Amino acid sequence: MKTILACLLVLAVSLPLSNASCFIQPLNSENSDIAGCLDSEKKLHKFGSQWRTDDCFDCSCFKDRIDCCSAFVTPVDYDKEKCISIFNKETCTYKTVEKDDHSKECPVRGWVG
Numbered sequence: 743m744k745t746i747l748a749c750l751l752v753l754a755v756s757l758p759l760s761n762a763s764c765f766i767q768p769l770n771s772e773n774s775d776i777a778g779c780l781d782s783e784k785k786l787h788k789f790g791s792q793w794r795t796d797d798c799f800d801c802s803c804f805k806d807r808i809d810c811c812s813a814f815v816t817p818v819d820y821d822k823e824k825c826i827s828i829f830n831k832e833t834c835t836y837k838t839v840e841k842d843d844h845s846k847e848c849p850v851r852g853w854v855g
Contacts, residue, residue: 763812763855769805779803798834812855819852 769779778788787793787803794800794813801810814834817827825848827838840846 765810767808767810769807779808781808794834796831798831815853815855817850817852818854820848820850824848 769776776786778786778791780786781793781795781801783796787801787808789803789805792800792802795810798813799810800813801808814829814836817836817838820827820838824840825838826841827836828844829836838848838850840848
């Protein structure tokens with residue numbers, strides 16, 4: 743009983759620390775003759791393959807699911823009154839700059855992702 747409680751405590755503490763920018767998409771197991779995973783754009787990926795989406799998610803194809811996680815981190819702790827964050831889809835990165843002068847970067851104290 744103590745072991746179960748200890749496991750539940752560890753799980754409860756670790757869940758808020760987990761990466762919330764991942765998701766799993768189960769595959770339809772009814773169609774067993776498919777040779778891979780269909781992504782959201784209906785592109786077929788072979789089992790065991792990996793790819794990056796246009797929205798900067800790194801995905802992996804398994805026989806029962808597609809796993810995807812963000813390929814970027816998001817700035818969360820910066821001066822939001824003075825600065826803005828700008829996402830670059832080409833590099834899958836954020837740049838945090840002053841609102842009035844985009845050539846001046848702002849310090850970021852915390853990232854999520």
